[in-house]
Amino acid sequence: xxxxxxxxxxxxxxxxxxxxxxxxxxxxxxxxxxxxxxxxxxxxxxxxxxxxxxxxxxxxxxxxxxxxxxxxxxxxxxxxxxxxxxxxxxxxxxxxxxxxxxxxxxxxxxxxxxxxxxxxxxxxxxxxxxxxxxxxxxxxxxxxxxxxxxxxxxxxxxxxxxxxxxxxxxxxxxxxxxxxxxxxxxxxxxxxxxxxxxxxxxxxxxxxxxxxxxxxxxxxxxxxxxxxxxxxxxxxxxxxxxxxxxxxxxxxxxxxxxxxxxxxxxxxxxxxxxxxxxxxxxxxxxxxxxxxxxxxxxxxxxxxxxxxxxxxxxxxxxxxxxxxxxxxxxxxxxxxxxxxxxxxxxxxxxxxxxxxxxxxxxxxxxxxxxxxxxxxxxxxxxxxxxxxxxxxxxxxxxxxxxxxxxxxxxxxxxxxxxxxxxxxxxxxxxxxx
Amino acid sequence: xxxxxxxxxxxxxxxxxxxxxxxxxxxxxxxxxxxxxxxxxxxxxxxxxxxxxxxxxxxxxxxxxxxxxxxxxxxxxxxxxxxxxxxxxxxxxxxxxxxxxxxxxxxxxxxxxxxxxxxxxxxxxxxxxxxxxxxxxxxxxxxxxxxxxxxxxxxxxxxxxxxxxxxxxxxxxxxxxxxxxxxxxxxxxxxxxxxxxxxxxxxxxxxxxxxxxxxxxxxxxxxxxxxxxxxxxxxxxxxxxxxxxxxxxxxxxxxxxxxxxxxxxxxxxxxxxxxxxxxxxxxxxxxxxxxxxxxxxxxxxxxxxxxxxxxxxxxxxxxxxxxxxxxxxxxxxxxxxxxxxxxxxxxxxxxxxxxxxxxxxxxxxxxxxxxxxxxxxxxxxxxxxxxxxxxxxxxxxxxxxxxxxxxxxxxxxxxxxxxxxxxxxxxxxxxxx
Numbered sequence: 001x002x003x004x005x006x007x008x009x010x011x012x013x014x015x016x017x018x019x020x021x022x023x024x025x026x027x028x029x030x031x032x033x034x035x036x037x038x039x040x041x042x043x044x045x046x047x048x049x050x051x052x053x054x055x056x057x058x059x060x061x062x063x064x065x066x067x068x069x070x071x072x073x074x075x076x077x078x079x080x081x082x083x084x085x086x087x088x089x090x091x092x093x094x095x096x097x098x099x100x101x102x103x104x105x106x107x108x109x110x111x112x113x114x115x116x117x118x119x120x121x122x123x124x125x126x127x128x129x130x131x132x133x134x135x136x137x138x139x140x141x142x143x144x145x146x147x148x149x150x151x152x153x154x155x156x157x158x159x160x161x162x163x164x165x166x167x168x169x170x171x172x173x174x175x176x177x178x179x180x181x182x183x184x185x186x187x188x189x190x191x192x193x194x195x196x197x198x199x200x201x202x203x204x205x206x207x208x209x210x211x212x213x214x215x216x217x218x219x220x221x222x223x224x225x226x227x228x229x230x231x232x233x234x235x236x237x238x239x240x241x242x243x244x245x246x247x248x249x250x251x252x253x254x255x256x257x258x259x260x261x262x263x264x265x266x267x268x269x270x271x272x273x274x275x276x277x278x279x280x281x282x283x284x285x286x287x288x289x290x291x292x293x294x295x296x297x298x299x300x301x302x303x304x305x306x307x308x309x310x311x312x313x314x315x316x317x318x319x320x321x322x323x324x325x326x327x328x329x330x331x332x333x334x335x336x337x338x339x340x341x342x343x344x345x346x347x348x349x350x351x352x353x354x355x356x357x358x359x360x361x362x363x364x365x366x367x368x369x370x371x372x373x374x375x376x377x378x379x380x381x382x383x384x385x386x387x388x389x390x391x392x393x394x395x396x397x398x399x400x401x402x403x404x405x406x407x408x409x410x411x412x413x414x415x416x417x418x419x420x421x422x423x424x425x426x427x428x429x430x431x432x433x
Numbered sequence: 434x435x436x437x438x439x440x441x442x443x444x445x446x447x448x449x450x451x452x453x454x455x456x457x458x459x460x461x462x463x464x465x466x467x468x469x470x471x472x473x474x475x476x477x478x479x480x481x482x483x484x485x486x487x488x489x490x491x492x493x494x495x496x497x498x499x500x501x502x503x504x505x506x507x508x509x510x511x512x513x514x515x516x517x518x519x520x521x522x523x524x525x526x527x528x529x530x531x532x533x534x535x536x537x538x539x540x541x542x543x544x545x546x547x548x549x550x551x552x553x554x555x556x557x558x559x560x561x562x563x564x565x566x567x568x569x570x571x572x573x574x575x576x577x578x579x580x581x582x583x584x585x586x587x588x589x590x591x592x593x594x595x596x597x598x599x600x601x602x603x604x605x606x607x608x609x610x611x612x613x614x615x616x617x618x619x620x621x622x623x624x625x626x627x628x629x630x631x632x633x634x635x636x637x638x639x640x641x642x643x644x645x646x647x648x649x650x651x652x653x654x655x656x657x658x659x660x661x662x663x664x665x666x667x668x669x670x671x672x673x674x675x676x677x678x679x680x681x682x683x684x685x686x687x688x689x690x691x692x693x694x695x696x697x698x699x700x701x702x703x704x705x706x707x708x709x710x711x712x713x714x715x716x717x718x719x720x721x722x723x724x725x726x727x728x729x730x731x732x733x734x735x736x737x738x739x740x741x742x743x744x745x746x747x748x749x750x751x752x753x754x755x756x757x758x759x760x761x762x763x764x765x766x767x768x769x770x771x772x773x774x775x776x777x778x779x780x781x782x783x784x785x786x787x788x789x790x791x792x793x794x795x796x797x798x799x800x801x802x803x804x805x806x807x808x809x810x811x812x813x814x815x816x817x818x819x820x821x822x823x824x825x826x827x828x829x830x831x832x833x834x835x836x837x838x839x840x841x842x843x844x845x846x847x848x849x850x851x852x853x854x855x856x857x858x859x860x861x862x863x864x865x866x
Contacts, residue, residue, distance in 0.1 A: 057672070066471045266573060293677070294674045296675060
């Protein structure tokens with residue numbers, strides 16, 4: 001039976017995670033009758049953020065000034081936030097840092113992975129990546145492969161495993177595809193790569209904060225991934241352009257400690273002793289070598305507020321409960337669209353199996369995806385369009401309600417049924433983020 | 434005659450730039466009786482910043498959400514702020530971008546410079562840098578030289594010009610040395626490098642906003658520098674860790690346009706059409722190829738407020754007036770310290786000639802620099818210590834008053850005369866930023 005709006009209100013009433021929505025500034029969203037299904041692009045504003053940012057601006061910067069680097073903990077903010085993200089990734093304290101952008105961090109860790117390969121298996125010359133991953137990752141991999149004499153192989157996602165042979169240096173993969181929402185099985189792929197003798201670099205931009213990531217698998221050494229990066233402004237709710245996170249397998253950082261190696265973005269904060277101002281670079285131990293320049297403190301402070309919401313989530317049922325809600329929300333959306341919008345030209349792109357998708361659902365529409373999304377946005381349902389023909393809807397489990405799903409589909413159905421998306425003003429193409 | 438406090442109050446009363454101080458939140462500084470001589474490390478909080486950041490947080494992020502990328506101009510913020518910085522560097526609109534950190538930007542432009550050399554003068558294999566420049570710059574140069582098969586030559590600042598021969602690919606130089614305050618003559622050095630066939634990369638971290646920088650010299654082609662980077666959180670008052678700026682000679686970007694080349698940090702925002710999500714990287718035209726990942730919008734918004742203060746400065750007398758005040762402030766400080774603190778072991782490190790120094794003054798003290806600075810800070814004069822023996826004082830001309838200089842020296846004299854810096858608690862060493 002297709003669920004009714006009342007059913008959805010009942011689901012919300014019985015949702016033990018429902019109180020988490022109060023951790024976000026939803027008043028201005030509600031005042032616009034907005035249904036925000038784009039938390040996979042930019043998460044909502046956490047309630048704690050405005051006051052915290054203001055304290056950093058007026059108190060820590062304006063009043064305490066330069067002293068804040070020590071006295072207000074700016075020097076260690078990258079590590080402190082990293083330690084709060086670590087449990088979301090299934091890794092330990094000291095293993096995650098926040099700095100720079102996802103692309104810059106990917107450059108760092110892929111460089112490190114290629115350097116390790118050059119030392120251990122110099123005949124491995126291939127980097128395998130999914131050709132449908134977010135292009136920035138492919139651009140960075142291409143750039144590094146050219147520089148370092150490796151070859152980038154773009155594979156279809158179904159053939160990733162079959163590409164892993166003794167020529168492969170590194171497999172670089174985004175766990176949840178930004179367009180389709182397809183989720184890779186991390187442990188299985190990490191293990192397969194390791195059995196083939198390759199290292200694995202994961203991009204967790206659409207994973208962290210949506211479901212429990214297990215970079216260490218079940219703990220067997222071969223299940224532990226090698227490097228990971230991810231985005232701070234999607235499910236982590238860090239604000240527009242929030243700094244990104246970076247993780248490295250401690251076995252690699254320990255080895256880099258022994259061999260005194262760093263990564264090429266050797267800025268001063270990655271130095272063993274930045275305030276000695278030595279002319280020669282000595283990489284810091286453990287993760288600190290993955291720092292580069294001075295981080296943007298205001299944006300870091302906002303990111304910390306976003307990450308802090310997960311403390312409340314952990315208290316209310318943990319990451320598994322979050323994941324269950326994500327599956328329930330996305331499943332409900334698929335059911336409702338397929339029943340209520342049948343015959344309107346929408347085709348499900350996201351995998352139907354709940355363990356094969358992230359916290360988003362995508363439908364393709366051959367000719368009208370852009371215009372339909374514009375018309376839907378006009379009706380205050382915010383999703384986004386991804387070229388060439390994808391309607392993308394994200395369901396951040398921290399704050400999305402079941403009734404939001406119902407109302408969104410109701411408005412989508414209206415747009416499709418009345419064909420209002422065929423209005424010329426909706427087909428005018430412009431940049432959409 | 435040594436100036437009296439009354440003389441200094443009179444200088445302030447007659448200072449046509451004095452109204453600029455009102456553009457900063459000085460109340461909390463004054464409430465602490467703080468004399469802030471560290472604007473060369475972290476600029477004061479501009480008065481407009483708190484409200485603007487709050488509007489970006491609550492309005493643009495919290496209310497407008499993802500739509501802000503287009504509707505509130507986030508997509509073009511890097512360019513918009515760059516255009517406001519351009520006049521401070523003597524360059525035109527479209528030539529400056531704000532993104533990432535100074536170190537990351539240096540990596541981008543030095544990569545580009547080395548690539549141009551490889552194409553034009555493959556036998557040039559040396560990169561010359563000043564061994565006393567901020568270490569982060571040396572670390573980045575060292576890293577790139579190793580990767581690209583160049584050799585980094587660290588020279589003393591007096592021998593820079595004599596090092597320029599037909600083996601030199603790039604001269605990388607910070608215009609104002611972070612420790613000594615020594616200012617290089619930009620046009621003369623740029624011309625000398627070009628005559629020797631080398632490219633010049635300038636770091637303007639301690640220049641931009643302190644005096645008029647002329648990257649294009651007097652306009653002759655050989656006077657125009659090649660690349661530049663610089664810091665947003667010093668004299669530009671962008672807030673802690675504010676994003677950095679980057680400039681390239683338009684002749685180079687035009688050539689890179691023709692040859693379709695980019696720089697290795699090839700993130701999606703540097704792509705010609707980021708929202709086409711193409712698997713192949715096509716560098717954007719002109720400066721846009723120097724963008725990488727998504728920029729931290731909250732920190733960018735704060736930086737814009739800092740840069741906007743210069744609009745008021747331009748109206749009150751321009752960059753030359755700012756430079757004159759900087760010279761007057763630093764000259765006064767030198768005079769007062771040398772007369773009132775004579776015999777106390779302080780030696781002037783900064784050049785005495787006003788056209789050879791930036792907006793800071795440094796004294797060395799053989800054994801006690803760290804303890805003296807701690808004792809001075811205890812008396813609410815904020816300067817900083819730079820290893821191994823430097824007391825560093827910055828005089829941001831936008832907000833520093835002549836009477837501040839007098840009061841600072843008065844307190845410094847007390848610390849030295851009473852030997853209170855010999856108190857054991859002041860010699861305890863910790864990280865100082």
